[in-house]
Amino acid sequence: MDDHRSGSGEEIDNGSIEVSALAINVAVPEALQWTDTRRGQEFRLTSITVRLLPDSSLAAKAYGRPVDGGRGGYVSFPVPGTPEIRALIEAGAREAAVRWSGQRGLG
Secondary structure, three states, X not given: OOEEEOOOOOEEEHHHOOOOOEEEEEEOOHHHOEEEEEOOEEEEEEEEEEEEOOOOOEEEEEEEEEOXXXXXXXXXXXXXXXXXXXXXXXXXXXXXXXXXXXXXXXX
């Protein structure tokens, strides 16, 4: 199916649809979690947001919460380039591709 119908019953040409990026969230297993500091506050990084960019490359940022608890914001950090974290990101992207390919449309 190359054409889709909008809510008004009109056909939409796939060539006219622009998708700027796709994003997924990957939970970081406890054994791979790490800490980082921002403005003197230590954060435990527990998730990675991975974006598939228009050129098919991936971009990633890690997110976490303050180690000491409290109402600290959900802050982004660079992702370390370790082989384990790279493998986690790539496995998450592959799993997302499988799920996206099987999507059944809006409920």
